[in-house]
Amino acid sequence: MTWLEGVEKLRPVIVSVLFILTSQAANCQLVVSPVGPTLVNALVGANLTLAVSYSGASDPVVTWFKGSLPVGTWTMNANFPPDIANNSRSVLKIERDGSLTFKGVPQRFTGSYTVELRKSGLGTVSLTFTLNIYEIIQNVTLITEPPFPQEGAERFTLRYNMLQGVVEQEIWRFNGRDLKNGTQYLIEGSSLVIFGPNRTDKGSYSVTLMNPFSSMTIHKNVTVLYGPDEPIVEALPIQPFYKAGDSLILSCRAEGFPLPVPQWIFGGQILPDFHQGVLNLTNVQTSQGGTYTCSLLNDLSKEKREKNVTLKVYDTPLGSPICSVVSVNNADLQYKCMWAGGTPEAQLSFPELSNINSGAGTFSLTVTSSANLNDKTITCLAEHPIEQNTCNITAKSPRNFLPTMKTSIELDGKIAVTIRCVSEASPQAVVSWSQGNESVITGSTYQISSDTTQLKILSHNISTFLLAPNYTCTCRNPLGSQRKLFQLQGPTISDSSLFPNQDGTIITLTWEVPPTSVVTGFDIQMKGPDLLSHGGDYSVPKRSSKEYRIIQQKPGYARSADVFLLDPDKTYRFRIIPKARLTDGKPSEVHRIGPGDGLSGSAIAGIAAGIPCSILALILVIGSIFLIFYHNKKSNKTRYPVSRAVEKVKTIQPKAVSHNILKGGLRSPPDYNSLYQTPSERSVSLPMFVPPAPVRVATTV
Template sequence: MRTLTSQVLVIIFGFALPGGHCELLVSALGPTRVDTTAGSQVTLAVSFSGAPDPAFTWFKGPLPVVTWTIGSELLPDIAQSHREVLRLEPNGSLTFLNVPSEYSSIYTLEMTKSGLGTASLNFTLRVFETFRNVSVRLLPETVTEGSQEFTLQYHMLHGVVEQQLWFFHGRPIQDHPRYSVQLGSLTVQRPNRNDTGRYVVSLNNPFSSETAHIDVTVLYGPDEPRVQVRPAQDFYLWGDSLTLSCRADGDPEPTAEWTFGGQTVSPGQTGVISLTHVQTTQGGDYTCTVHNQITGARRHKSITVVVYERPRGSPLCWLRSEDQVRLQYGCRWSGGTPPARLHFPDLTNSSGLENFTLTVNASNHLDGAGVTCVGVHPAGDHTCNVTASSPKDFLPAVGTGVDSEGKIVVSIHCVSEASPPTVVSWYRGGQAVVGDGAEEDIGDDTRRLRLRHRNVSVLLLHNYTCTCSNPLGSRSRDIHLQGPAIAAFALFPHEDGTIVTLTWEVPPTSIVTGFDIQMSGPDLPGANRKRSPDTYRTIFSKPGSARSADILELDPKSTYRFRVVPRALMSEGPPTAPHRIGPGEGLSGAAIAGIAAGIPCSILFLLLACGLVYFLVRWSGIQSRQTRYPVSRAAEKVVTPQTQAPSPPAYNRLHQTPSSLSVAPPSFVPPPPVRVATTV
């Protein structure tokens, strides 16, 4: 009974602590979007926490296909039509064996546990087949300019298409009113001479890709040459790729060549050149010459290609402090052709090229105000923002360690959020800290003060102050270092009672280099020497950075007490209040003596109570059996002078008939009172 009570108290104490909250959680052990090939094996892996043995249900779309309770001796309930493919793992994961392509779907796992609600997780499974024997055909086989349309259709032996892309002359076919792209076909409305060329279809899925092409010739008569650049843009950026094409109408098709700067640049006479990774030096006029080999006619047409170089990245804004009095706003966006122009429209009308700085006096209206730098370039305008802000309130961070010389090292960090970044000043007892000695050292960024000494008492003698400042203001915080101390201490036993976990926290400004874990009770296995179980002894130590400790190999039938003693080298702080684990300790000798003395007193009190109850019952019965006589007026006046005796009832008036009581009854004189004694 004591053990059960202790377990209940431990459970209640555990849930009373911060963080005593249960929540049913389910998560994926891999991606939730799974692609696989037909005929393979794939697993939708999950894990859960928050409750043991929850109930699982897997859905394929809206249809439940598998149900089971984790740890149940019953086999999972798998839908009849899916038993050849689906398998449920012991942890609730779903495995597909030799998965067909029709098993592509959204699978949902719902996990339930009484009292904890429902947790769910969605997976997307896509099953693909590889492509084989892809070909494209033209309908109709002969295309003439002015006909209604022609259609390109692709066929394959088998495969699952996730994406299809059509290309014309190596360029992707974009949305256009004349092009109609559907699954399996490309239709060209109102074909003309410009539709002559090679059409390529690219079929893709995550596991295979295939391309097929067809050459289409649109018959047309002679016409003026057309010069095109694709993609068609007002200008091109450094590194872009573009294609120049020159076509002349005629049958047969005339030849064409391109010249740039007086030099022939086309590789042949097809009238198409591709410029990949174009440079700024390649900008200028390109001339196409079309020659009909049969007629001998020549025609010329030029096009201008403009190439700009985009500035690298995006504009970069920065803010600096000048003499801790003025603010210097800066903006940089370099590497462009032409150079980018930069300015701060919120501060001034002036501007600069590529790298622009502006210095202004610090003022309150700039505190928290965002300032935008606008970069202007033909490739596109871009902006960056910077906000000046005064230092915000902050909390110093204190860390403790031990250096190679065995000295205590206390590092105090003071960082305040501000823009431009703050400069930190340190004070000890109101005097500035130089920080260039062995015992006091200020870091290069001024944000860290490091103190060194062998005696923790010396470190506690002074109070320190850090001040973070920039041109817009300053903030200060005082640091009062404390000796070794522990702010919170808790004990968490494991289920079998052989392991406990101790956790503790340390005050923010406490100097702690280590902890002694102490225990009273039976010695742990492997102890070097036996000691009294009622005394505390250190079983092991932890470094100053530790906040928890595990004690193993405990006897569940024994009682132990644990506490933690903070240390700063050889100086000890106050130990924590002890926590106990194990069954009750039994009654002490004083308690047993008290119980022994109390038993006779309890019996005597019980007998007196029974006698009193018996007396009251007897007295009440005797009073109820005594004859009650009318009281004379004399006695009435003596006993109850304020109450009058009631007159006899009027019997004739009650019965309305003569009776023996119709005559007034004789007066009655009561006998003298008799003293009666009752023995209980």
């Protein structure tokens, strides 16, 4: 038998083996399937399981995802527990069959969950569940935004709020009719939006909220505010005008919801004596003539409408004439005169300016400015058939003035110098600015205020101010001008002082700055020991007292600084450094407070060098005293008497040394040790020398 025949005989066996192997391979395919629905609804706090079953492999790796984030993983039948995400361990558990169990599930666990099974060599399979966690719908309220819908508004909104609950479906109704999205209504989220509300949208609105476990319907009556409509104002009886002493009625009404509240206003005051819009005027006087305003207010919508009615009461004008003068093109003068009211209107004129021009009620006259009008009082003559009156106006050229300057730092770090020039004038003076021979206009560097009285100069660099030519402000009106020229200077302190308190523990530094100095701040510097804390200790670790250091920083407008606490037994020195942003000016004078500094090293060296010289001088003094003493002793020899016939009486004033010798003999030598005493040991008052009384000596020969 050949091998081919042997193979042919074994063919059925080979086919059977291949069939068995193929069947086993088919049974080894990894499969996962749900046990129950994949859409799961549950109440908050319930226990539930997303159940699965699998086949085709033993001990696969199972991983559960919420959305795309893994919340737990485990190898089936492993000896170690499943690995659950930290924020889910109290809720989630992976069962031994791979199912995911929830214990007391919170509402935040709503979402899609995917289980993924993975086995080496068999690939990965997955299955997705949808989990909806619901709360019982409770405590639903329905509100309107704004609280009172108003006709003519763009929209108003009805919105529901819940203390608790999850809504799966909502139905909005108006007067029992279901509402759908369209041009008038829009349902979005928890809101119903009504576009272009009007008075016909008044009615009952309701919303029904549902989920698989509960439902609730809430109602709200909505009133749309409207009005006031156009007011109807009447004066009865109808007449073209009223005379003083007449009586009449003013009435005012308008439609609206709620019904508008009327008010009558005259001369800016609310009139109290009216009822439901009807105002009775009896014995009307000229002061009651003019415009009456009926104001109608909707108390809820706060909408207001007004309508005027003018009462003409013939009588003299009200008040007195009013005069003024203004500039025309900064070249001419326009005099104005006004006397309001009156029937007929008063005739107004300026006789000193023109004999032919006049006007009624309000009159103005433009004239060419001239020197003779400066400080001249012009009278307006107001003529009425019953009364004549006048008012006066005086035009003035700009007066002498002093510019003021302020320095600050802008948000972008630029130094800003603001110069203000204001001159008393009538008409008001217009200010122009120049730098050197060029006019200043508003731009990136210069900003001129709307009334032209202020010029703001901006720059990052202090040299821009110091190297610039002089600035000039000119105040001008048609009658003349005044100008001031000034040059800005760097940060400077013109004067400073120091004032200590009684105990020497607190000082106040004050300083002054020149009017044109550009200063944005001050550094307060100190040299000496550190300041004390409130407990008497040094407030910071001791630093070198031989150098100045900054202890305070003050803004540019500051002119004083308080420093405390100082040790009254120590010596301090203070000075102020003016600054223009990062540029320091010259320091102020140094102010010292304290007992003193003691002897410096050079002073001690000088004293040491002077000791030998002092000893030599002392020896010379002692020698001189000895010689004087010896000479006096030699001069006391026996003298021969003179003749008694020649008797003279002399009155003498002996020397202090001789007197002492006569009275007490020789004096003790001086205490040379006192020469070496310290100044404090020698600082006693010297005895005052009192000369002795005169002595009469008679000599007889």
